[in-house]
Amino acid sequence: xxxxxxxxxxxxxxxxxxxxxxxxxxxxxxxxxxxxxxxxxxxxxxxxxxxxxxxxxxxxxxxxxxxxxxxxxxxxxxxxxxxxxxxxxxxxxxxxxxxxxxxxxxxxxxxxxxxxxxxxxxxxxxxxxxxxxxxxxxxxxxxxxxxxxxxxxxxxxxxxxxxxxxxxxxxxxxxxxxxxxxxxxxxxxxxxxxxxxxxxxxxxxxxxxxxxxxxxxxxxxxxxxxxxxxxxxxxxxxxxxxxxxxxxxxxxxxxxxxxxxxxxxxxxxxxxxxxxxxxxxxxxxxxxxxxxxxxxxxxxxxxxxxxxxxxxxxxxxxxxxxxxxxxxxxxxxxxxxxxxxxxxxxxxxxxxxxxxxxxxxxxxxxxxxxxxxxxxxxxxxxxxxxxxxxxxxxxxxxxxxxxxxxxxxxxxxxxxxxxxxxxxxxxxxxxxxxxxxxxxxxxxxxxxxxxxxxxxxxxxxxxxxxxxxxxxxxxxxxxxxxxxxxxxxxxx
Amino acid sequence: xxxxxxxxxxxxxxxxxxxxxxxxxxxxxxxxxxxxxxxxxxxxxxxxxxxxxxxxxxxxxxxxxxxxxxxxxxxxxxxxxxxxxxxxxxxxxxxxxxxxxxxxxxxxxxxx
Numbered sequence: 273x274x275x276x277x278x279x280x281x282x283x284x285x286x287x288x289x290x291x292x293x294x295x296x297x298x299x300x301x302x303x304x305x306x307x308x309x310x311x312x313x314x315x316x317x318x319x320x321x322x323x324x325x326x327x328x329x330x331x332x333x334x335x336x337x338x339x340x341x342x343x344x345x346x347x348x349x350x351x352x353x354x355x356x357x358x359x360x361x362x363x364x365x366x367x368x369x370x371x372x373x374x375x376x377x378x379x380x381x382x383x384x385x386x387x388x389x390x391x392x393x394x395x396x397x398x399x400x401x402x403x404x405x406x407x408x409x410x411x412x413x414x415x416x417x418x419x420x421x422x423x424x425x426x427x428x429x430x431x432x433x434x435x436x437x438x439x440x441x442x443x444x445x446x447x448x449x450x451x452x453x454x455x456x457x458x459x460x461x462x463x464x465x466x467x468x469x470x471x472x473x474x475x476x477x478x479x480x481x482x483x484x485x486x487x488x489x490x491x492x493x494x495x496x497x498x499x500x501x502x503x504x505x506x507x508x509x510x511x512x513x514x515x516x517x518x519x520x521x522x523x524x525x526x527x528x529x530x531x532x533x534x535x536x537x538x539x540x541x542x543x544x545x546x547x548x549x550x551x552x553x554x555x556x557x558x559x560x561x562x563x564x565x566x567x568x569x570x571x572x573x574x575x576x577x578x579x580x581x582x583x584x585x586x587x588x589x590x591x592x593x594x595x596x597x598x599x600x601x602x603x604x605x606x607x608x609x610x611x612x613x614x615x616x617x618x619x620x621x622x623x624x625x626x627x628x629x630x631x632x633x634x635x636x637x638x639x640x641x642x643x644x645x646x647x648x649x650x651x652x653x654x655x656x657x658x659x660x661x662x663x664x665x666x667x668x669x670x671x672x673x674x675x676x677x678x679x680x681x682x683x684x685x686x687x688x689x690x691x692x693x694x695x696x697x698x699x700x701x702x703x704x705x706x707x708x709x710x711x712x713x714x715x716x717x718x719x720x721x722x723x724x725x726x727x728x729x730x731x732x733x734x735x736x737x738x739x740x741x742x743x744x745x746x747x748x749x750x751x752x753x754x755x756x757x758x759x760x761x762x763x764x
Numbered sequence: 765x766x767x768x769x770x771x772x773x774x775x776x777x778x779x780x781x782x783x784x785x786x787x788x789x790x791x792x793x794x795x796x797x798x799x800x801x802x803x804x805x806x807x808x809x810x811x812x813x814x815x816x817x818x819x820x821x822x823x824x825x826x827x828x829x830x831x832x833x834x835x836x837x838x839x840x841x842x843x844x845x846x847x848x849x850x851x852x853x854x855x856x857x858x859x860x861x862x863x864x865x866x867x868x869x870x871x872x873x874x875x876x
């Protein structure tokens with residue numbers, strides 16, 4: 273049964289390879305991708321149930337014992353993130369045929385898409401630092417392919433910057449792994465954790481920890497390393513933006529969560545530093561979201577304060593903070609993809625993404641309008657929806673540690689986030705009917721289906737918080753005690 | 765020996781970063797290549813440059829060099845090779861489409 277841990281990686285990988293062979297037969301490859309993702313989704317639900325019943329599943333690749341071989345660790349945290357990834361992927365697989373042109377689909381969109389899912393699932397489940405780097409590269413390579421798909425001028429221009437910044441941070445990642453290897457002599461995360469604990473984290477190990485934070489902070493777009501994010505995220509097709517916004521930065525924040533809860537948690541100074549970074553990320557991201565009239569850009573900037581919230585939960589380092597971070601992480605992956613899909617649909621139907629030129633859309637597309645309204649409320653954290661519980665836990669965690677300032681900044685940023693998205697709703701959907709638009713209701717309904725699918729989970733996570741909270745709380749407490757992870761991997 | 769190698773890797777990083785900050789696209793790509801060389805050299809150095817036989821099993825030898833960093837480097841080399849080739853093609857297409865290879869002119873505004 274330990275092979276369960278590798279299935280969410282293997283299924284999309286093989287499917288991606290198969291999809292190469294019939295890339296021109298669009299009806300086949302569309303159905304094929306949707307079926308594969310659906311199978312993967314069901315599979316992951318089963319794995320989550322299994323892990324919940326029987327504890328962490330550890331797969332030792334090739335039967336090599338833990339510190340020597342590569343291990344894949346499917347604990348509750350990683351499996352629930354893989355499940356969320358597959359939910360997002362399923363919605364995107366439904367949305368893709370509607371929004372991509374046939375030419376883009378023919379040029380191996382589905383292969384890149386499935387390989388992206390492979391890389392993300394792999395990064396979530398790996399228990400080995402160098403393997404994490406490899407999975408990072410798998411997902412980044414797929415994302416390079418997706419970001420230039422279509423080959424428009426603006427895409428080519430922005431993708432160069434995207435590739436460069438990621439190449440640089442990857443090389444830094446390799447260098448940091450080399451540093452760490454020279455100090456502790458291993459790349460297995462459980463054993464690194466053990467050896468770091470034995471040496472009680474000397475100065476050089478803290479330095480390496482900060483370097484890793486820099487690397488993951490670049491991937492996750494934290495202040496002051498977020499400058500590369502907004503533009504490349506809005507130039508590709510909306511479905512690609514949705515995948516990026518939902519998955520890529522979240523892998524970075526997951527790595528920070530994993531590394532700093534498992535390995536480098538001995539030095540309090542580091543976490544004080546995180547509080548500052550989280551505060552600035554919240555402020556600058558929210559200001560960025562208010563600074564633009566491009567509706568896609570507003571959503572792209574909204575990724576940044578969400579990352580700030582998650583870092584804030586990691587920085588306060590207690591049970592509530594961690595469970596808040598995880599709750600927020602899961603719901604934010606879903607809502608960000610829903611919002612990107614929605615603004616993609618709005619930009620397509622209105623013919624422009626400039627907010628000043630859009631008005632009165634609610635008369636033509638009431639369903640999309642109310643979906644956007646709900647999404648805005650979920651994003652800002654209005655009580656019945658899922659954003660609320662994550663933020664509540666985060667604020668509670670911050671107050672427990674006496675970090676009042678960051679809690680207030682978080683609340684203020686929520687207000688600005690709500691303002692930035694409601695501005696799209698008020699200016700774009702309200703107002704006089706724009707008679708020049710010929711409504712395309714069929715297309716609008718097709719766009720709405722995946723968004724409804726995603727919002728269903730957001731509402732479920734909010735309304736059914738009582739069902740989910742106990743397991744998320746137990747993940748939060750599990751992260752506080754790295755011994756459990758180490759023992760399940762090294763089996764001593 | 766490690767000190768010399770560290771200095772060399774440092775020089776590679778410095779020149780790489782200097783080239784990354786240039787305007788010409790091709791020089792930036794050369795910068796990334798230099799940085800990846802520096803990183804690979806660095807892994808080799810950090811795995812300790814003990815005198816020993818190449819890591820091929822031979823029962824008459826009892827001292828080998830560390831095989832793990834070499835495997836890591838090999839992986840990292842092919843990855844950066846893939847990314848560099850993609851980047852070169854991308855730069856070619858971008859300079860063709862935009863009519864310039866100057867990063868200062870590859871800026872965007874909201875209208876396109």
